[in-house]
Amino acid sequence: MYTLPKRLGAEFLGTLLLLAIVIGSGVMAENLSEGNNGVALIANTLATVFGLYILIEVFGPVSGAHFNPVVTLSMVILKRQAASEFLPYVAVQLAGAFFGAILVHQMFDMELLQFSEKARTGWGIWTGEIVATAGLLLVILMAKQERVSGMVACYIGAAYWFTSSTSFANPAAAFGRQFSNSFAGIAPADVPAYVVFEIIGGLLALVLYKAFSANESVTTSQAPNPAA
Amino acid sequence: MYTLPKRLGAEFLGTLLLLAIVIGSGVMAENLSEGNNGVALIANTLATVFGLYILIEVFGPVSGAHFNPVVTLSMVILKRQAASEFLPYVAVQLAGAFFGAILVHQMFDMELLQFSEKARTGWGIWTGEIVATAGLLLVILMAKQERVSGMVACYIGAAYWFTSSTSFANPAAAFGRQFSNSFAGIAPADVPAYVVFEIIGGLLALVLYKAFSANESVTTSQAPNPAA
Amino acid sequence: MYTLPKRLGAEFLGTLLLLAIVIGSGVMAENLSEGNNGVALIANTLATVFGLYILIEVFGPVSGAHFNPVVTLSMVILKRQAASEFLPYVAVQLAGAFFGAILVHQMFDMELLQFSEKARTGWGIWTGEIVATAGLLLVILMAKQERVSGMVACYIGAAYWFTSSTSFANPAAAFGRQFSNSFAGIAPADVPAYVVFEIIGGLLALVLYKAFSANESVTTSQAPNPAA
Amino acid sequence: MYTLPKRLGAEFLGTLLLLAIVIGSGVMAENLSEGNNGVALIANTLATVFGLYILIEVFGPVSGAHFNPVVTLSMVILKRQAASEFLPYVAVQLAGAFFGAILVHQMFDMELLQFSEKARTGWGIWTGEIVATAGLLLVILMAKQERVSGMVACYIGAAYWFTSSTSFANPAAAFGRQFSNSFAGIAPADVPAYVVFEIIGGLLALVLYKAFSANESVTTSQAPNPAA
Numbered sequence: 001m002y003t004l005p006k007r008l009g010a011e012f013l014g015t016l017l018l019l020a021i022v023i024g025s026g027v028m029a030e031n032l033s034e035g036n037n038g039v040a041l042i043a044n045t046l047a048t049v050f051g052l053y054i055l056i057e058v059f060g061p062v063s064g065a066h067f068n069p070v071v072t073l074s075m076v077i078l079k080r081q082a083a084s085e086f087l088p089y090v091a092v093q094l095a096g097a098f099f100g101a102i103l104v105h106q107m108f109d110m111e112l113l114q115f116s117e118k119a120r121t122g123w124g125i126w127t128g129e130i131v132a133t134a135g136l137l138l139v140i141l142m143a144k145q146e147r148v149s150g151m152v153a154c155y156i157g158a159a160y161w162f163t164s165s166t167s168f169a170n171p172a173a174a175f176g177r178q179f180s181n182s183f184a185g186i187a188p189a190d191v192p193a194y195v196v197f198e199i200i201g202g203l204l205a206l207v208l209y210k211a212f213s214a215n216e217s218v219t220t221s222q223a224p225n226p227a228a
Numbered sequence: 229m230y231t232l233p234k235r236l237g238a239e240f241l242g243t244l245l246l247l248a249i250v251i252g253s254g255v256m257a258e259n260l261s262e263g264n265n266g267v268a269l270i271a272n273t274l275a276t277v278f279g280l281y282i283l284i285e286v287f288g289p290v291s292g293a294h295f296n297p298v299v300t301l302s303m304v305i306l307k308r309q310a311a312s313e314f315l316p317y318v319a320v321q322l323a324g325a326f327f328g329a330i331l332v333h334q335m336f337d338m339e340l341l342q343f344s345e346k347a348r349t350g351w352g353i354w355t356g357e358i359v360a361t362a363g364l365l366l367v368i369l370m371a372k373q374e375r376v377s378g379m380v381a382c383y384i385g386a387a388y389w390f391t392s393s394t395s396f397a398n399p400a401a402a403f404g405r406q407f408s409n410s411f412a413g414i415a416p417a418d419v420p421a422y423v424v425f426e427i428i429g430g431l432l433a434l435v436l437y438k439a440f441s442a443n444e445s446v447t448t449s450q451a452p453n454p455a456a
Numbered sequence: 457m458y459t460l461p462k463r464l465g466a467e468f469l470g471t472l473l474l475l476a477i478v479i480g481s482g483v484m485a486e487n488l489s490e491g492n493n494g495v496a497l498i499a500n501t502l503a504t505v506f507g508l509y510i511l512i513e514v515f516g517p518v519s520g521a522h523f524n525p526v527v528t529l530s531m532v533i534l535k536r537q538a539a540s541e542f543l544p545y546v547a548v549q550l551a552g553a554f555f556g557a558i559l560v561h562q563m564f565d566m567e568l569l570q571f572s573e574k575a576r577t578g579w580g581i582w583t584g585e586i587v588a589t590a591g592l593l594l595v596i597l598m599a600k601q602e603r604v605s606g607m608v609a610c611y612i613g614a615a616y617w618f619t620s621s622t623s624f625a626n627p628a629a630a631f632g633r634q635f636s637n638s639f640a641g642i643a644p645a646d647v648p649a650y651v652v653f654e655i656i657g658g659l660l661a662l663v664l665y666k667a668f669s670a671n672e673s674v675t676t677s678q679a680p681n682p683a684a
Numbered sequence: 685m686y687t688l689p690k691r692l693g694a695e696f697l698g699t700l701l702l703l704a705i706v707i708g709s710g711v712m713a714e715n716l717s718e719g720n721n722g723v724a725l726i727a728n729t730l731a732t733v734f735g736l737y738i739l740i741e742v743f744g745p746v747s748g749a750h751f752n753p754v755v756t757l758s759m760v761i762l763k764r765q766a767a768s769e770f771l772p773y774v775a776v777q778l779a780g781a782f783f784g785a786i787l788v789h790q791m792f793d794m795e796l797l798q799f800s801e802k803a804r805t806g807w808g809i810w811t812g813e814i815v816a817t818a819g820l821l822l823v824i825l826m827a828k829q830e831r832v833s834g835m836v837a838c839y840i841g842a843a844y845w846f847t848s849s850t851s852f853a854n855p856a857a858a859f860g861r862q863f864s865n866s867f868a869g870i871a872p873a874d875v876p877a878y879v880v881f882e883i884i885g886g887l888l889a890l891v892l893y894k895a896f897s898a899n900e901s902v903t904t905s906q907a908p909n910p911a912a
Contacts, residue, residue: 002896006895006896009895009896010896013892017819020815020846021842021845021846022846023846024845024846024847024848025842025845025846028725028845028846028848028850029722029845032720032721032722032724032725033720033721033722033723034719034720034721034722035262036260036261036262036264036267036720036722037260037261037262038257038260038261038262038264038267038268038271039261039267039720039722039723039726040260040722041256041260041271042267042270042271042274042726043722043725043726043729043845044845045271045274046274046726046729046730046841046842046845047841047842047844047845047846048842049278050733050838050839050841050842051838051839051842051846053835053838054823054835054838054839054842057826057827057828057831057835058822058823058826058827058835062896103811103815104846106807106808106811107808107809107811107812107815107847107848107849108808108812108848109806109807109808109848122337123334123337124334124335124336124337125335127331127334127335128335131248131331131335135245138286139282139286142285142286143285143286144285147285151281151282151285151286154278154279154281154282155278155279155282157274157275157278158249158253158274158275158276158278158279158282160275161249161252161253161256161257161271161272161274161275162248162249162250162251162252162253162256162275162279162332163252163335164252164256164335164336164337165335166256208241211234211237212230212234212237212238212290263490264488264489264490264492264495265488265489265490266485266488266489266490266492266495266496266499267489267495268488269484269488269499270495270498270499270502273499273502274502277506350565351562351565352562352563352564352565353563355559355562355563356563359476359559359563363473366514367510367514370513370514371513371514372513375513379509379510379513379514382506382507382509382510383506383507383510385502385503385506386477386481386502386503386504386506386507386510388503389477389480389481389484389485389499389500389502389503390476390477390478390479390480390481390484390503390507390560391480391563392480392484392563392564392565393563394484436469439462439465440458440462440465440466440518491718492716492717492718492720492723493716493717493718494713494716494717494718494720494723494724494727495717495723496716497712497716497727498723498726498727498730501727501730502730505734578793579790579793580790580791580792580793581791583787583790583791584791587704587787587791591701594742595738595742598741598742599741599742600741603741607737607738607741607742610734610735610737610738611734611735611738613730613731613734614705614709614730614731614732614734614735614738616731617705617708617709617712617713617727617728617730617731618704618705618706618707618708618709618712618731618735618788619708619791620708620712620791620792620793621791622712664697667690667693668686668690668693668694668746
């Protein structure tokens with residue numbers, strides 16, 4: 001078990017790099033794709049899938065590799081993480097998300113501090129965000145531990161395309177992406193609703209997980225908790 | 229062993245999500261790809277491969293992760309599934325497929341109930357559908373259990389491109405896709421023939437499987453049945 | 457150990473499907489990509505990588521999953537396969553390759569019997585074909601057995617792009633692709649040179665393999681022979 | 685343990701093939717993609733990810749599969765490699781990188797000896813190169829040994845997109861790519877700064893690695909050293 005400072009360091013650095021990957025690959029993709037957003041989102045998807053797999057592999061053994069307040073919340077609800085660690089985890093996730101956006105702007109010679117103007121709102125997109133987050137949590141909770149990194153990465157790769165919200169599925173991601181007026185951005189005014197529907201999606205996943213896993217003979221053969 | 233209601237729940241939810249992934253990523257891909265259907269099908273392929281892998285991993289231990297009446301039929305023929313479970317399995321697969329289409333329309337602000345106008349017919353495409361389904365079943369039957377999720381996903385990724393029918397290979401998929409007038413749709417009038425040729429493909433796979441596996445020393449080292 | 461007829465059946469069916477995947481995905485990709493051959497080759501690459509992985513997984517335990525006369529030749533040279541089986545293996549590989557092309561034409565409503573008009577010749581391309589085949593054989597010979605399917609698939613995925621010949625690396629593939637006047641075709645007049653340089657590449661790989669593997673402590677921890 | 689000449693042979697051949705893959709797939713991608721550099725970089729990315737995975741799998745057991753002076757330097761600093769082997773390793777890596785470029789030009793009928801005119805300079809790109817190299821080393825040092833090949837490959841696949849420098853992350857790559865006036869090239873005048881910032885990134889990774897791994901109970905369960 002790692003000390004709390006080390007785990008918080010891993011959550012900070014991991015979330016920073018996750019946002020750098022999501023936003024940075026979006027900037028590069030938009031720069032190169034001559035206005036074909038299909039090509040840009042394919043590139044954004046591949047970079048995110050590859051990067052998320054790596055980040056969970058590298059930081060999973062340290063902090064559980066949540067990088068996501070809804071994941072931490074679920075672990076607290078399931079008593080796999082101490083409730084007292086919830087706020088510190090979320091604080092460093094948000095801080096990491098912010099600095100991930102800043103790092104991208106430094107790398108790509110953009111204004112360091114900026115705000116997105118991309119509207120992402122409406123019941124269609126909100127339904128998408130519920131589905132996206134419910135799916136993510138269900139994957140995390142039902143995955144075999146040695147496959148969880150690849151499964152989360154592949155899930156997000158699918159959800160970028162099949163949900164109308166392009167699957168943020170993560171309040172820290174929504175928080176960080178408002179600070180970049182680029183391909184992956186979201187207008188600050190649209191962040192709160194995203195967070196609400198992400199939490200709803202997470203709770204929905206807990207209900208589904210309980211429904212499927214209330215089965216003695218199965219819970220023992222599952223080991224879905226990288227954080228405990 | 230999970231109870232039948234749980235297994236039916238897994239087949240319903242898994243088929244719903246499978247269709248949501250296939251149809252939803254098609255909608256997103258068509259929206260973004262500026263008329264280049266090559267780009268759109270690459271996106272549709274990646275989303276399907278990633279999503280199918282996840283769905284089989286998540287629901288495989290619960291219900292066998294068929295999501296497909298031809299797969300269930302084969303398992304019954306091979307006596308790996310009770311014949312009495314065939315109709316319940318197929319019923320929830322079809323219901324899941326229908327609601328997967330509806331969910332996509334809700335997420336993307338489209339008319340909830342619609343019918344595809346995309347013609348998919350003719351001997352070329354029907355041959356493609358026989359090949360697609362035969363290949364899918366052969367992969368499922370000959371795969372090592374711990375690799376079956378990735379293998380089915382990769383197989384469909386290849387078959388989207390090398391078969392002329394873009395490989396539905398699944399009567400529940402054909403059923404659900406008629407309810408979406410989008411990239412992945414199929415006109416209702418063309419569904420029955422698809423189902424017939426998918427069943428033919430499935431039976432062909434059983435013949436090939438028997439031909440290769442009638443070998444004592446091999447059957448013991450193979451464990452291709454996620455449903456038993 | 458499977459009987460020879462079963463192994464020949466696996467080589468026939470596997471090579472047939474390999475060529476169907478390579479040629480068929482090329483036809484589909486060219487139809488959809490609006491003249492952007494970069495998009496078409498990305499699609500062709502993904503389909504080939506996914507398909508090759510599956511074919512080696514499915515047929516590897518039966519026949520070794522050569523699908524390639526240069527691979528069979530190498531196995532005979534290394535005494536991992538009986539010399540008497542060389543000609544039968546090559547015969548069914550060539551027959552499978554031919555019928556793979558025919559199957560594609562049936563699926564895509566094309567003239568069943570046709571000949572490619574695509575010139576593939578010159579020292580640049582021939583150098584590419586030596587490199588492509590040497591690399592393929594080196595990967596097969598040095599791979600750990602449980603990873604060989606994915607490694608061969610990934611290798612070909614890279615070689616489609618980094619060799620100037622788009623990496624046929626297989627005399628049976630060259631033979632079959634001459635029968636399709638489509639994206640993946642090769643003019644019949646250019647096939648013999650391809651075969652010669654593929655054999656040269658294969659022999660080069662054997663030399664390199666011997667150079668690296670002549671090391672007692674290592675050969676025991678390597679198990680690179682799917683055919684024995 | 686392999687003899688030094690064999691290990692140097694593996695580093696030479698591996699770095700040669702790595703550069704052939706990176707540069708060659710760039711040439712092919714640019715030739716085919718009709719000016720859409722998004723499509724070209726997706727192709728370049730897939731070829732590099734597939735190829736790097738293979739090269740580390742094949743040559744890792746022989747030489748550690750560094751192919752990169754910063755990796756070798758880190759291994760020397762961590763006392764996992766003899767300091768006396770540093771210069772020989774770097775010498776064959778640079779020679780391999782040079783001949784990788786030459787091989788590409790031979791395969792694609794280009795002028796064998798050429799110099800890139802592509803400017804890659806400025807604080808944005810340099811920051812990108814620090815991030816790229818720090819991330820690469822952190823992945824190598826923290827990966828479980830049986831996953832290191834796939835993880836390095838996926839990391840580079842992400843870093844091609846999320847860093848502004850397209851992630852050379854390797855002085856040997858920078859050295860070799862100056863000899864090709866093509867998609868993956870770099871003007872010779874810009875190479876020295878790349879090397880400096882790559883070394884800075886590597887040292888940064890060592891600091892981070894020490895910070896996370898100074899934990900007795902963890903170091904034993906980690907086996908991140910393919911070179912020892």
